[in-house]
Structure formats: structure tokens, C-alpha cells
Amino acid sequence: MLRICSLLVLILAPLPAVAEVAGTLRVIDGDTIDVGDTRVRLYGIDAPEIDQRCGGADAPMWDCGAWVTREVTDRYEGRDATCTVLDTDRYGRVVARCLIDGEDMGRALVAEGLAFAYRRYAMDYDLDEKAAAVNGLGLHGSGITAPAAFRATGRHARAARNAAAAPEGCAIKGNIASDGERIFHAPGQRWYDRTRISVQRGERWFCSESEARQAGWRRARQ
Structure with a gap:
């Protein structure tokens, strides 16, 4: 039962x-x-x-x-x-x-x-x-x-361009968001490969995270 x-x-x-x-x-x-x-x-x-x-x-x-x-x-x-x-x-x-x-x-x-x-x-x-x-x-x-192949090709090309543009030993990307917030992306973070550096907009490369923080940038959350 x-x-x-x-x-x-x-x-x-x-x-x-x-x-x-x-x-x-x-x-x-x-x-x-x-x-x-x-x-x-x-x-x-x-x-x-x-x-x-x-x-x-x-x-x-x-x-x-x-x-x-x-x-x-x-x-x-x-x-x-x-x-x-x-x-x-x-x-x-x-x-x-x-x-x-x-x-x-x-x-x-x-x-x-x-x-x-x-x-x-x-x-x-x-x-x-x-x-x-x-x-x-x-x-x-x-x-x-x-x-999918187009996206993969684009990712590889962007990574190659970004690597070529970075000063030797300075791979951290200082990006300025649309609202003006200054955010840096370190290699291995989620949006690192997609982030572009526009010197004309005031964006820049950093050689260390401490250098980026001292300049007023914060680390990306992902």
C-alpha cells in the first residue's frame, strides 16, 4: 500500500x-x-x-x-x-x-x-x-x-593586433568606459581580448596593476 x-x-x-x-x-x-x-x-x-x-x-x-x-x-x-x-x-x-x-x-x-x-x-x-x-x-x-568561424578569426586577429600594439612588458589595458569610468583589464580576464586601446580617447597601456591603480584606474570585475 x-x-x-x-x-x-x-x-x-x-x-x-x-x-x-x-x-x-x-x-x-x-x-x-x-x-x-x-x-x-x-x-x-x-x-x-x-x-x-x-x-x-x-x-x-x-x-x-x-x-x-x-x-x-x-x-x-x-x-x-x-x-x-x-x-x-x-x-x-x-x-x-x-x-x-x-x-x-x-x-x-x-x-x-x-x-x-x-x-x-x-x-x-x-x-x-x-x-x-x-x-x-x-x-x-x-x-x-x-x-562561428568569423568570430574565431576575429578573436585571433584582435589578440594579435593588441599584442603587437602593447609596449614590451606592459600588457594591461587601461580602458575608458562610455560613462567616463576608468577600468583596466589584465591578461586572462573575460573582456581582455575584446578591449581596444584608443590613445586619442586618453586610454593607455600599463606595465603593472599598481601602476594602473595609482593612475586612477580600477580593475575590471570580470
């Missing part, structure tokens, strides 16, 4: 609620949106970066990242979205599957050739991408580099 009661408790117990985010949609780029006050990375897709260019070989170079962002904005900006939260990424963004009038936004973008199936994380939109490629929709046939 005890075992039967235990089974009944398990059957009748409410399932844990699935987290949802709902609100007016604002487009950030091809695969990132704000829903209300929440930053959302669309699940299972990967779109070109805003500054990414496509082309090469026999195809002329063009600003495919900016084009995709405009196309997504034209289709979805200001509409109501309901998103099922699936995860959180390393940048603190919610990873979610979003519905617009009942339509899966991620699937629609892949099916129209505005984004790619992000097979590293999910295979949900694999067939949608293949169909778009067969029909030459959107980005397909434009000589595009996969967004």
Missing part, C-alpha cells in the same frame, strides 16, 4: 513550471533580441555578426551581417513575443525558443536563409537550413563564412 501511495503522489505532484519571458520584442542583431527587459539569445540558430561581410571567390563582398539585422528588424521589431527559457549563456543572456503569433522565430529565420542551424548546440533546425540552401534563399550562395 505504501508503494502505491508513493506512486500516486509522484503522479499527482505538479510538474515544475517552465520559465517564460514575454513582452515587446526589440532586435539587437540576427539572433539576439530584447523581450521586455530581458536579453534573449535565440535557441539553436546562429546569424552573421553585425560587422560581418560575405562574398569572396566569384561573389562580390557585401555587408551581410548588417543586412540580416535590418531584415530581422523589419519582420519582428515591436511585435509581441513569448519565449520559453531553456538555458543561460556565458554572457548572462537567456537562451530561449521564441514564438511570434505562434510561429517559432528561430525556425522562420533559418528557413528563410537569414540564420544557420547552430548544430554545435542543437539539431532542431538542421532540415530547415538544408531546404533553404537547396532553394538558394537569403544568405545561401553568397560565399558566407560560418558566423
Whole structure:
């Protein structure tokens, strides 16, 4: 009897609620949106970066990242979205599957050739991408580099440029934020590789953390 009661408790117990985010949609780029006050990375897709260019070989170079962002904005900006939260990424963004009038936004973008199936994380939109490629929709046939490869190449190039620009033995980056706060980034910190030094804006390199602090900079929190 005890075992039967235990089974009944398990059957009748409410399932844990699935987290949802709902609100007016604002487009950030091809695969990132704000829903209300929440930053959302669309699940299972990967779109070109805003500054990414496509082309090469026999195809002329063009600003495919900016084009995709405009196309997504034209289709979805200001509409109501309901998103099922699936995860959180390393940048603190919610990873979610979003519905617009009942339509899966991620699937629609892949099916129209505005984004790619992000097979590293999910295979949900694999067939949608293949169909778009067969029909030459959107980005397909434009000589595009996969967004993930573009990002990796950019990171390596930025790291090489930054290393070349640093005075010998002085690898700490003194950056000035948009609000004027002076922040320094040490090698190994989260935003170090992405941080640029603009001497024209008063930014500079430091040879030690103590030197940076004495000059009025604080250490980045990440």
C-alpha cells in the first residue's frame, strides 16, 4: 500500500513550471533580441555578426551581417513575443525558443536563409537550413563564412593586433568606459581580448596593476 501511495503522489505532484519571458520584442542583431527587459539569445540558430561581410571567390563582398539585422528588424521589431527559457549563456543572456503569433522565430529565420542551424548546440533546425540552401534563399550562395568561424578569426586577429600594439612588458589595458569610468583589464580576464586601446580617447597601456591603480584606474570585475 505504501508503494502505491508513493506512486500516486509522484503522479499527482505538479510538474515544475517552465520559465517564460514575454513582452515587446526589440532586435539587437540576427539572433539576439530584447523581450521586455530581458536579453534573449535565440535557441539553436546562429546569424552573421553585425560587422560581418560575405562574398569572396566569384561573389562580390557585401555587408551581410548588417543586412540580416535590418531584415530581422523589419519582420519582428515591436511585435509581441513569448519565449520559453531553456538555458543561460556565458554572457548572462537567456537562451530561449521564441514564438511570434505562434510561429517559432528561430525556425522562420533559418528557413528563410537569414540564420544557420547552430548544430554545435542543437539539431532542431538542421532540415530547415538544408531546404533553404537547396532553394538558394537569403544568405545561401553568397560565399558566407560560418558566423562561428568569423568570430574565431576575429578573436585571433584582435589578440594579435593588441599584442603587437602593447609596449614590451606592459600588457594591461587601461580602458575608458562610455560613462567616463576608468577600468583596466589584465591578461586572462573575460573582456581582455575584446578591449581596444584608443590613445586619442586618453586610454593607455600599463606595465603593472599598481601602476594602473595609482593612475586612477580600477580593475575590471570580470
